[in-house]
Amino acid sequence: MEPILKVDDINVYYGSIHAIKGISFEVNQGEIVTLIGANGAGKSTTLNTIAGLLHSHTGSISFMGQSLARVPSHKIVSRGLALVPEGRRVFLQMTVEENLEMGAYTRSGKAVDEDLEKVYQQFPRLMERRRQVAGTLSGGEQQMLAMGRALMSQPKVLMMDEPSMGLAPILVEQIFEIIQNLHKAGTTILLVEQNAQAALSVADRGYVLETGRVVTSGTGAELLASPAIKKAYLGG
Secondary structure, rough: OOEEEEEEEEEEEEEEEEEEEEEEEOOOOOOOEEEEEOOOOOHHHHHHHHOOOOOOOOOEEEEEEEOOOOHHHHHHHHOOOEEEEEOOOOOOOEEEEEEEEHOOOOOHHHHHHHHHHHHHOOHHHHHHOOOOEHOOOOHHHHHHHHHHHHOOOOOOOEEEEEOOOOOOOHHHHHHHHHHHHHHOOOOOEEEOOOHHHHHHHHHEEEEEEEEEEEEEEHHHHHHHHOOHHHHHHHOO
C-alpha cells in the first residue's frame, strides 16, 4: 500500500549551511512515526519543509500519492497536512475560540461548528477557557490550543513539532496521552520530539536523525531497546 506521506532524498540549505542531507522516510496511514535526535539534527527543518515553509533543492515529497512540489503552504493545509509548530505560536491577543476558528480558515459551513464541538470534547480545558485570551493561558493550555487549532483543518496527517517543550513533567504526560487518544481516533501523526523516551513509547516507528541525516530507524520498541539509542538519547 502506498504510504500516505513519502519523503525522498530531500536536501535543504540555510544559506551556505547544508541542514538536511538526503533524508528519506515514509508514514503509513494510521501510524505514529517519530523523528528523534539532538538539537540541530534537522528535525524541525524536515517538518517545515514538508509543510511548505522551506524548500528542498532535490528529491520529492508526496502526500496521498500527489507531489507537494511548488504547492504553497496554505494549500498543503487544505489538502489535509497540518503542522503544530514548535513554540506553539498561538495568536496571543485572540480568544481560545477565535484561535480555533483560525484553524478552519480553509473551510466553511456547519461542519466547522461540529468540529469545534469535537475539539472541545477532546480538550475540556479549552471549553472552559473558550472566551479567554490565549496569551493568559498556561504553557500546557497553549499547547492544547495549538493542537486543537491544527485539528480544526481536519488533517489526514497531523505533524507536531516538540509538543512537550518547556512543559512540566505532569503536563508532558497529559500531552502524550492526548497524542495517543488522537491516534486511537484515527489520526495519523508525524511527531518531532526532544523527549525520545516519551516519543518512542507511543510511536509505531521511529527515525533517528544526526546532523541532517537519518542514521537508523526501526519500530518504537526496537529503538527503545537499542543500547546505542539508550546511551545517546535515553540516558541509559
